[in-house]
Amino acid sequence: MEREAIIGEKDHSNWRELKNRLFFGTVVVLAGITISPILLIVYKLLAKGLKQINFDFFLKVAPDTLQAMTAVRNGEIIPGGIANGITGTILMVVVASLIAIPVSIVIGIFLYENQGKKYANLIRSLTDILQGVPSVVLGLIAYIWIVQGVTKGFSALAGSVALAIMMLPLIIRSTEETMKMIPISIKEAGAALGVPYHKIILKVMIPSGFSGLMTGILLSISRVLGETAPLMLTTLGSTTINFNITKPTSAVPLQIWEFYNNPNMIDLVWSSSLFLMGFVLTLNIIAKRISMKYS
Amino acid sequence: MSDKILQISNPVLSISNLSIAYGKDKYAVKDVTADVKRNAITAIMGPSGCGKSTLLRAINRMHELYPNIHTQGEIKLNGESIYGISTTKLRRKIGMVFQRPNPFPTMSIYENVIAGYNLNGSKLKKSEKDEIVESSLTDVGLLDEVKDSLNKKGNFLSGGQQQRLCVARALAFKPDVILMDEPTSALDPLSTAKIEDLLVELKEHYTIILVTHNMSQAARISDNAMFMYLGELVEYDKTKVMFTNPKDSRTEGYLTGKFG
Ligand SMILES: Nc1ncnc2c1ncn2[C@@H]1O[C@H](COP(=O)(O)OP(=O)(O)OP(=O)(O)O)[C@@H](O)[C@H]1O
Ligand SMILES: [Mg+2]
Numbered sequence: 001m002e003r004e005a006i007i008g009e010k011d012h013s014n015w016r017e018l019k020n021r022l023f024f025g026t027v028v029v030l031a032g033i034t035i036s037p038i039l040l041i042v043y044k045l046l047a048k049g050l051k052q053i054n055f056d057f058f059l060k061v062a063p064d065t066l067q068a069m070t071a072v073r074n075g076e077i078i079p080g081g082i083a084n085g086i087t088g089t090i091l092m093v094v095v096a097s098l099i100a101i102p103v104s105i106v107i108g109i110f111l112y113e114n115q116g117k118k119y120a121n122l123i124r125s126l127t128d129i130l131q132g133v134p135s136v137v138l139g140l141i142a143y144i145w146i147v148q149g150v151t152k153g154f155s156a157l158a159g160s161v162a163l164a165i166m167m168l169p170l171i172i173r174s175t176e177e178t179m180k181m182i183p184i185s186i187k188e189a190g191a192a193l194g195v196p197y198h199k200i201i202l203k204v205m206i207p208s209g210f211s212g213l214m215t216g217i218l219l220s221i222s223r224v225l226g227e228t229a230p231l232m233l234t235t236l237g238s239t240t241i242n243f244n245i246t247k248p249t250s251a252v253p254l255q256i257w258e259f260y261n262n263p264n265m266i267d268l269v270w271s272s273s274l275f276l277m278g279f280v281l282t283l284n285i286i287a288k289r290i291s292m293k294y295s
Numbered sequence: 296m297s298d299k300i301l302q303i304s305n306p307v308l309s310i311s312n313l314s315i316a317y318g319k320d321k322y323a324v325k326d327v328t329a330d331v332k333r334n335a336i337t338a339i340m341g342p343s344g345c346g347k348s349t350l351l352r353a354i355n356r357m358h359e360l361y362p363n364i365h366t367q368g369e370i371k372l373n374g375e376s377i378y379g380i381s382t383t384k385l386r387r388k389i390g391m392v393f394q395r396p397n398p399f400p401t402m403s404i405y406e407n408v409i410a411g412y413n414l415n416g417s418k419l420k421k422s423e424k425d426e427i428v429e430s431s432l433t434d435v436g437l438l439d440e441v442k443d444s445l446n447k448k449g450n451f452l453s454g455g456q457q458q459r460l461c462v463a464r465a466l467a468f469k470p471d472v473i474l475m476d477e478p479t480s481a482l483d484p485l486s487t488a489k490i491e492d493l494l495v496e497l498k499e500h501y502t503i504i505l506v507t508h509n510m511s512q513a514a515r516i517s518d519n520a521m522f523m524y525l526g527e528l529v530e531y532d533k534t535k536v537m538f539t540n541p542k543d544s545r546t547e548g549y550l551t552g553k554f555g
Binding site: 207 | 355357360381382383384385386387390391393395397398399400401410411413414415416461464465468
């Protein structure tokens, strides 16, 4: 009997070990499946794009076809860079932020202050719907409103408006969630000192939720940085550096698309993508840092 | 007037026929009439939900922050209606300390004490600010403990120290009255004792109204005591009298621990 028991136990532990191994194996495989696309992308971008990244890449505008063709034929790296795209992207993201951040924070605070009220719930649902609208549709709307209505032609402003609309739901949501995390007692402390409502919001609530708000803003920016479709319909692109928001302007994702369509500039597709990916990744890391540091 | 309600001459506050309802007819405070003695500690006692906090918050109109609130009756501060001045002015004269210490997390200790001025946009000279901060922190007995870290955030302070910081923040305005809603219920016995000592010292210059669940605390430090039940002010008397010889059977029941 004793013997049997021992054998039984041994079988049991074997089975358990097998189960453990199976489980561990599954986890490793699944993790591998998740990570491999990222690793493959980064590897490919580095392998193909890194050689193009130099000072000129950041300081010069995109080359014309002839320059690119000559370089490719001579086996040299393609001259020029994406300065027009980088400046355009920064210009449009800054303008989009200037539009989206104040509007979304006001709406987010409004939603927080009106928890459970019908009109607040309605606005919250509309925000969710807005988040689900395909970006190309937002591009069309910005085309009608701004390109046709305001600037009478493709413009950075139109692109910014499209991007701003995309940023709205993200910042609204993160603002509301951030405000909810701040203890009511902090607000009461302000009120008990006779501080008027708008100053409580501006000087107490927003500073207290600064890291949350900042995280939301950075993530929304990194979300729209790579948008291509709405920009095609609104800013069109430009071969020169442009800081006039009423004029067509380039952007990094637009340039990637243009390079892709030009067989001589394929190398620039990789380097521009590498840059864009690095930019987005950096913003994400900063956002994570901020939210970790202040929470 | 009923003999169960203490009469007070030259009161700092007088509350008359105050009724407060959340929503249409859910009355939390019912027809309360009472005067509050100057430079004394007045305790408000009563079982949970009897309307203590609502009454207290009505005194600096903090209860108006809740939606659908209905208030009837009158409260006078030094003979003047509290509804005749802005809440900003009113709350400078009637400060408040909460159940849980709530210093502003983004501000330093110094900024917390002076927050009432800074947040309201008062322009004070640095020297004036320094003076207010120093005297407020001295009054709450915190200056020695924090004088080397005035520019640090207050989150390393103990709960009791944070609560004293909140008292200092309220004192910075040199208010007439300080309202306190169970200010020690989140603190350990030692910090509680310190706050109690502090309140007894403060009453020399300030009037304190203290909501407390802790009967022995009321007995230890209050001069006068109110007993509320289901929104009514059942009995209001000198604390000693109320604890030794309550006039209402409900007061007696509460004080002897039959309910609450
Ligand atoms: N914001 C509110 N909305 C609706 N009803 C409320 C609100 N605050 C309090 N009440 C109700 O009003 C009554 C009195 O509440 P209050 O907080 O004044 O009692 P309390 O004596 O301070 O109780 P406790 O000892 O538990 O703090 C209770 O019935 C409570 O449910
Ligand atoms: Mg209460």
